[in-house]
Structures are given as C-alpha cells and as structure tokens.
Amino acid sequence: MPSKSVVTGMGVIAAIGQGKAAFATALFSGKTAFTVMQRPGRQRKSAYIGAEIREIVFSSNIAKRTLHAASLSTQAALVVLEEAWMEARLSEVDPSRIGLIVGGSNIQQRELEQIHESYRNRSEFLRPTYALSFMDSDLCGFCTAQFGIRGLAYTVGGASASGQLAIIQAAQAVVTNQVDVCIALGALMDLSHWECRGLRAVGAMGSDRYANEPELACRPFDRNHDGFIFGESCGAVVIESLESSQRRGIKPYATLCGWGMAMDGNRNPDPSLEGETQAIQNAVEVSGWSLAQVDYVNPHGTGSIAGDEAELKALRACGLTNAYLNATKSLIGHGLSAAGTVEVIATLLQMQAARLHPTSNLEKPIDPTLNWVRDKPVDHAIENALTLSMGFGGINTALCWQQPN
C-alpha cells in the first residue's frame, strides 16, 4: 500500500486571476474583485455582491466543439484541470491508473435556470443535451473525455466542504491503490438568483450593508461581518502516492499527512464548536502531529457571524493560538463547492512562497489576540498547515499538510 499521498500539480481560477502565477500574485498583493454581480441569471430585483470571473482563457488543446457545449462550471473545470495535468505531467501516467473526483453537487443552477427560462413556453424544442448537462456528473464526462482518464470519476457533495471532501476522496482512492493518481476538482458553483435569494433568506449570505462599497462587503472575522460574499472559483489538485511521483521525478508541493471529518448530527447551517474541534483533532491525530506543530491555519472563515465565532473558538479550544491565520475568502469570496480545493491551493502556494497573504477588511478582528495576517503579507515558511472547510448539514473537515523534505 502506498505510504503517503502528495500533491504534484495544481490549477486554479478565481475572479482575481487565472492560473497559479496570477492567482498567487493577486493573493499576496491583497487584490479583490467584488462588485454587484453581472452574470445573466444572477440577479432578479436584487444587487447581490460577489466576485465573478471576467474571462476564461483556453488553450488550443480544448476543441471549439467542446467549449461550445460546455457550461461555465465545465469550462472552468477544463482549464484548471489542464493546468494541473501539464504540471504533474500526467500524460506520462497509465490513463487507467488516473482518477478524478469532482467536489460539489447541484453546481450548475444558473445554467439550468437560464435553460428553463428560455424554453418555458416551447419545451418541445429543449436541447437534447439537457439530458446530460443537468447532472453534475457531466463534468466527469467532459473532463475524462478531454484528458482520456480511464481509472475512475465521480462527484462527491458536501455543501461548502465539497472541495476538501474531494481531496479526501481522491487521497483515499490513492492510499487504497484504486489508482496511482487522483485529481480532486473543486467545481465552480454557478449560483442563480434563486440560490442567492435562499442563501440570503437563511441568513448565510451577507446583507446590503455595503451595497455602495462592494469592496468592503467581504470581511471574514471582522466585527462588521454579516455573512459570506460569493465568489466564483475552481481548482484542481493532483494527489498521488509519493512512489508514483518519484517514478516521474516530480517534486511535490506538499504531503497530505492526514484528514479528519466529523458530523454535527444537525441538518441546519449552524456551525458547531464540538464538530469543528473534533474534525481538527481527528486530522492532527491521524497525521501523528501535535497541535503545537501547526504553524499556519487556512480557516473556513466565510464572514458569517456564527460561523466565524464558532471557528475561532474551535481554534482556541485546540490551542491553535500561535499559528498564523488569514482568510482566503476575504480576497476571492466564498466559492462554496470549490472553496475547499481552492483554499488548499492558496495554502500550498503560500507554503511554496514562504509568504502569507493578507486578509482583506480585517479592521477589527472579533478575536484580536490570534496571530492574524492582516493588511500586509507576512514572510513565513509554513511547515505544518491545517486547512478547514465546513458545510451546511453539520459537515466539518480538516486536512493536515506538510512541507516536503
């Protein structure tokens, strides 16, 4: 059985940049891209603030006919997967030993809403491809066709923890030797105005308080937070055994030392101190670490009042008061299904750069005693990082990442 799993390739897109280089530059400079959202189908008598991807640049490897048929979520998946694929040199791996796990469920709601609206009074002309595109697993179809993946491919859903769940599932596929390489993809969650309305109504999405200053609306862990701000993003992480990476002579970004998952036994969006603490403790224990070894935490940190407070209490309960802390969502918004994967990418890029990105709008932290990276980047070589993702329905996940030797 393979000993450890490592990350050998990554691809990312968010409103602040496409590709790791642009994304990292934007993170370290504290760049944001929040505006009143413009994408067709996102607003209805509303002015929801969010961060939208302006343009996706495709390589010539992706055929026009593929792009013509691909949804926004699929297009984002194809470009991040290609970036990760090339970096990890997966064309050198037996395709039957490569897998793909897509994190996210009900991810293409805006696209579906647009189709429903368009064909409402002429349903007899509905495009036959709707039979394929309405299912999230359509992303598996597009991606495996594009890259010739023959091992395994399926979707996993865990609300806002989906991106980390995909990584856990991919690592499990590798450590159980189902495949040598498994790509975890945090799918772009394409919200329609209906989901925005629901998320606002349930009290999760931020209010109109900053309607005239959209750049101030996204403020995880700040006293003036009042909900998450959406941000489109998508990320792919190549997970494989250390042995597999060594066969191609690839230096990994990091080692995935372990993971933890715990449920609250609660259908609601409410966070739970106990569940979050348990997930962290499980992950650290499985990794063979002590909590004192963790020197950086990439928290879930959405900007929700209850969620931010519960998370900081969980970090305190675990004694993680000295570890550096910032909030990637303050810069890119909350990608929901993509968040866990994209934030792992942000963590590993910071590990690589020995630098921590600033946290936007963290003017008055709700707990100022913690070791925040505030408005300026900080030079720090991460040794042991903890990444956290929580989801509605009481889902708590934690991953432990170590600088490779």
Next chain:
Amino acid sequence: MTRMELLDLIAQHTREVLPDLEAHHFIASDRLVDLGANSVDRAEITMLVQESLGLSVSRVELFGPKNIGELADLFLQKLNAV
C-alpha cells in the same frame, strides 16, 4: 422556404454544434455522421433546425434521412404539410 434555404439552415446549425466545420462547404450528399457528428450532436442539430423552423418532428421520422439533402426534404415536406 426552398430546399436550398433549408440546406443552409442545416449547415448553419451543424457549424454551431461542430465549429470545426466553419470552412466546410456543405452539399446535399453530406452525411452528418461522416462530418464527425455523434448521435448526441445529430440530435442537437436536428432540434436546433426544428427550433428555427418552429416545427416539431418526431424522433422516429428523423431516423429516416440518410444525408442532409434528405433531411432538408423531410423538413420541406413537413413545412408544406402545415
């Protein structure tokens, strides 16, 4: 609508689904399958034509035509029957 106009419409929607055929000169004897259209592509192309014409044709009838000329003839016949 003439047969030629129908052929142009079929060509237009075929190019929409298969953009790589942008430069292809369509003729009546062209078979969609030979142009690289798989079964889903063919269903998509014929549906787009129906949508443009505002005319609904059953899937069973669409199995009949062997090339785009015969497909144009089928649509022409349906249009004239309306």
